[in-house]
Amino acid sequence: xxxxxSDIKSGSNLEKLLRSGKFAVTAELGPPRGADRxxxxxxxxxxxxxxxxxxxxxxxxxxxxxxxxxxxxxVLDAGxxxxxxxxxxxxNRIAIQSDLLGAAALGxxxxxxxxxDHQKFGDHPMAKGVFDIDSVQLIQMVKTLRDxxxxxxxxxxxxxxxxFFIGAAENPFAxxxxxxxxxxxxxxxxxxxxxxxxxxxxxKKFHEWMNMVADMGLHEKVFIxxxxxxxxxxxxxxxxxxxxxxxxxxxxxxxxxxxxxxxKKGKEEGIKICLEVIEQVREIRGVAGVHVMAVEWEEAVPxxxxxxxxxxxxxx
Amino acid sequence: xxxxxxxxxxxxxxxxxxxxxxxVLGCGSxxxxxHTGGEKQVAELAAQLRLSAKLEGRQIEVKEDSTLRQCExxxxxxxxxxxxxxxxxxxxxxxxxxxYMAEKFPKIRIFPGVNTTFMGGPTEQGIFWERCxxxxxxxxxxxxxxxxxxxxxxxxxxxxxxxxxxxRCEVSQETPCVWNQIYDQLDTQQLLKTMETIVPPKDWTTGxxxxxxKMVLEHLVxxxxxx
Numbered sequence: 043x044x045x046x047x048s049d050i051k052s053g054s055n056l057e058k059l060l061r062s063g064k065f066a067v068t069a070e071l072g073p074p075r076g077a078d079r080x081x082x083x084x085x086x087x088x089x090x091x092x093x094x095x096x097x098x099x100x101x102x103x104x105x106x107x108x109x110x111x112x113x114x115x116x117v118l119d120a121g122x123x124x125x126x127x128x129x130x131x132x133x134n135r136i137a138i139q140s141d142l143l144g145a146a147a148l149g150x151x152x153x154x155x156x157x158x159d160h161q162k163f164g165d166h167p168m169a170k171g172v173f174d175i176d177s178v179q180l181i182q183m184v185k186t187l188r189d190x191x192x193x194x195x196x197x198x199x200x201x202x203x204x205x206f207f208i209g210a211a212e213n214p215f216a217x218x219x220x221x222x223x224x225x226x227x228x229x230x231x232x233x234x235x236x237x238x239x240x241x242x243x244x245x246k247k248f249h250e251w252m253n254m255v256a257d258m259g260l261h262e263k264v265f266i267x268x269x270x271x272x273x274x275x276x277x278x279x280x281x282x283x284x285x286x287x288x289x290x291x292x293x294x295x296x297x298x299x300x301x302x303x304x305x306k307k308g309k310e311e312g313i314k315i316c317l318e319v320i321e322q323v324r325e326i327r328g329v330a331g332v333h334v335m336a337v338e339w340e341e342a343v344p345x346x347x348x349x350x351x352x353x354x355x356x357x358x
Numbered sequence: 359x360x361x362x363x364x365x366x367x368x369x370x371x372x373x374x375x376x377x378x379x380x381x382v383l384g385c386g387s388x389x390x391x392x393h394t395g396g397e398k399q400v401a402e403l404a405a406q407l408r409l410s411a412k413l414e415g416r417q418i419e420v421k422e423d424s425t426l427r428q429c430e431x432x433x434x435x436x437x438x439x440x441x442x443x444x445x446x447x448x449x450x451x452x453x454x455x456x457x458y459m460a461e462k463f464p465k466i467r468i469f470p471g472v473n474t475t476f477m478g479g480p481t482e483q484g485i486f487w488e489r490c491x492x493x494x495x496x497x498x499x500x501x502x503x504x505x506x507x508x509x510x511x512x513x514x515x516x517x518x519x520x521x522x523x524x525x526r527c528e529v530s531q532e533t534p535c536v537w538n539q540i541y542d543q544l545d546t547q548q549l550l551k552t553m554e555t556i557v558p559p560k561d562w563t564t565g566x567x568x569x570x571x572k573m574v575l576e577h578l579v580x581x582x583x584x585x
Contacts, residue, residue, distance in 0.1 A: 130512075135559060157519055160511050160529045171512065175559045178516035182556060194559060213520030218541050221518070224554055228516060232556055240520055287521035287528030 051188065051235060052207035054151035055123045056095035058358040060236060060265045065324065066331030067352050068125060068238065068267055069343045071096040073113035075106065082113050085340050086120035092347040093334070094355055095152050097238070100127040104164025111145045118149060125209060126150050129158025134174035135183065135194050142184065146204030154209040154238065155180040159287075177210060178232050184208050185233025208233050213240035214251035215290035223254035226264075236265040238333040241282075243315070244290040245322050252326050261328025268323040271335040272342050273312035276303035313346060320350045359388035359479055360452045361486045362395055362472035370403070370448065371410060373469045377446040378417065380407065382471070383437065383459070384424030385451035392486060394472050395450035397424045403450065403471065428455025434462055441466055476508075494564025494571065500552060502543030507560075509536035515557040 050057060060066050069089060074081035089096055098117060100110040114124035126145055128138060142153070157177040161169045175183065175194075183194045184206055191199040210229040214222055226237065242248045248268070255261055273279045279299040283291035295315060302311030316334075323329050332352075336342040347353045374380055382404045389395025404420045411418040423440045427433040428451035441447050441463065449456045450471035460468040476488040491508035497515075498505060507513050511529040517537030521528025527535045544550050562568070 157512055157514065162511075162529055173512045173514075174562065176512065176514045176516050177519075178556055179559045183559070211520065215523075216518065216520045217522050217524060217535075217538060218518070221541055221553065225516075225518075228554065228556055288523060 052151040052205045054095065054207045055358065056125065056152050057207040057235070059094050059356065060330055062358050064356050064358070065352070066095075066265070066267060067093045067334065067347060067355060068095050068097060068331065069093040069334040069340075069347075070099065070337065071113075071117060071122075071124070071340065072099050072102065072338060073108035073110065075108075077108065079116050082108070082116045083120050086117050086122045088340050089343055090120070090122050091355060092344045092353060094331075095123040095125045097125045097127060097154060097333070097335075100129045100156070100158070101132065101164070102127075102159065104131065104159045104161045104166070104169075106165060111141060111148065111150065114145065114150045115148045123152070124150060125152035125154050127154045127156060128180065129156045130173055130175050130177065130180055131158030131161060131171050134172050138175075138180065139183065139187065139193060142187070142204050142206070146202075146206065151205065151207055152209065153184060153206040154211065155184060155234075156211055178228055181208060181210055181229055181232040181234050189233075207235050209236045209238060210234040211240070212237050213288045214242075214248050215240055215244065216288045219247075219251075220254075222251055223258055223260065226255060226260055227258060230260060230264045234264055236267060236330075238267045239269040240288055241269045241271040241335060242319055242323060243282075243295045244292050245319060247290060248323065249326060252328055256328050261330075265330040266328055267331040267333040268319075268326075268329050269333045269335060270316050270319045270323070271337070272316040272339065272346060273299055273308070274339065275308035275312070276300040278308075278312075309342075313342060313349070316346055317350055320346070320352075359391055359477070360454070360474060361392050361476050361478050361488075362389050362450075362452050362474045364394045364399070364450075364472055365470070367403075367406060367410075370469075370471055371407070374407070374446055374448060377467070379419045379421075379444045380446050380448060381421040381423060381441045381444045382407070382448045382450065383428070383441070384422075385428040385449075385455050386424055386426040387429075389451055389455075389472060392480070395452070395455075397422075399450055400424055403448065407448075428452075429458050431458070431462065434458055438463070478508075492566060493560070493562070495561060497557075497560075500557075502540050502547065502549070504536055504540050504543060506536055506540065515560055 071085050098110045098114045101107050110126045114126040117124040155177050161171045186192050188203055188205055191203045212226045276299045279291055279296055282289045302308050320332055334343055382400045384397050384400035385395050400422045404422045407420050425433045446467045448469050448471045449459050453474040456470045477490040478486055478488040481487050488508050493507050510517055511527055518535055522535040522538050525535055525538045527533040544552055
C-alpha cells in the first residue's frame, strides 16, 4: 500500500470507495448543446446508481456545450456524483484557477485534468486555442492549490483551498509506446490521484502497458480506471479506428462488428465486446476500476454495469 | 526566415480597385527566398494587374521596384522618388516591411500583397515549415534542439500527448509529432532522462501575448530615449 493512500483529500464518494479498495465504476455524462437543465437531469436519472461518479465533459471534441462545472452542479442536485473535467484549450491559468475555486465552492469534488481536444476538431475551428499550460502542469497547479495553498504564481491562497480528488487521462496506445508509462509517472508526480485510460479494445497492448506500469510500481501510487466503450456499429468501429486520435481497434474487433452490423446486431455485439473487455481488465493487476464511455448512449450503461455484475454499487 | 504566402489576386485587385497609379514593391530578403515577395513576383504581379485592368477597360499605370530590405529605414529611403507620384504601393514584403513603408510614407496608401505566415524555412523544394514562435524564452537546449512551442499543435511542454501515433500529430496526419521527434532525438543523445522531469508552466511574459515587444541594445543606443 502506498504512502498516504488512505489520506482522504476531497471526501468524494469516488475517492472513499477507491481508497477502501473497492472496484470503482465511472461513466460519462455529456452536457447538452443548449441551456436546458432537464436534459442533464434526464441523463442523471438514467445513470443514477450505475456508477460511483460520472465524468461531465468540458466541451468534448471542442464542440460548444453547457459548461462542465454548471452541469456538474445540476448532476449533484440530481443526487449523482460528478467528475468535472477541465481542459487547457479554452482557458489560461487565471481562468482555470478561478473556475476551479468556483467549482469547489459549488461542492464539486472530483476533477479530471486534460489538455483538451484541439479546436480544429470542433464546431469553431477558427477559434484561438489557449494552451497556456498543459495537462501535466494543470495537475500540478491543482495539487499546489490543494496541498500547499498556493496559486500557480506562487502567491499564497489565504482563504479556503479547493479540495479536489485529482484525475488525469493516459493513453496506453499512443506513441512512443515505451514512454507511456513514464508519462503516467510524470502525471503521478504532478499530483494525479486517479487515472482514466483511453478506451481499450486492444487488451494485449493494454496488458503490456500495465506490466510496465506495475514494474515501475505506479499502480500502487495511483488508482487506474480502465477505459471501455460499447461500439454501436461497424461504422462506429471504423470511425474509432481511423478518425479518433489515439485509438487502437484491432482487426478482430473490426470483423466482429462488421459481421454483427450486417446481421443488424451491432449494438448487441458492441455491448458484448465491452463486457468481455471489462472481464479481462478486471483480472489485470493494478486496475482499480472501469470507466465506461458510452458517448451519447447513456442508456447502455445500466445494462453493461448489470451484466458485468458490477451492480449494485457499493456504499462507503 | 520569415515566410509569407501570396494573397489571392482577387483580394489584391479589390484592395487596389480605386487607384490608377500603383507601385508593386518587392523585398530582397526573406520573401525573395520563399518565392512570394522578390523581384520575380513583383514583375508577375505587375503584369497581372495591368492585364486585368486592360480586360476591364481601366487605365492604370503599374511601376515595379524592389529593395534589399523593407524592414530597415536605410533601405527604403531611396524608394521615395519611385513612389512619390503613386496613389498606392502594393508591398509584397512581410508585415514588418509593409509597416516600415507605412510609417515612412504616411501620405501614400500602402497595401499588403502577402500574408505573413510564420518563422521557418524550406524543408524541401517548395515546402516550408514553421520552426520558431518567437516566444522570447528559448527552451531548445532541453528539447534536443526541436521546438514544441511552434511545432506542437498544443504547444505542450510535457509531451507527447495521447494523440501521437506512428510519429504523426493527431491534428493533422501530414504533421510530424514534434514530441515524438524530440523523444527520438534525446534517445539518440542518451538524454531520455530529461523527459522524466516535469516542465513547469512556461513564462509567457516574453511572448507574443505581451506585444508589442521591444529590444534595446544599450551599447548601440546613440540618443537617450524618453521613457
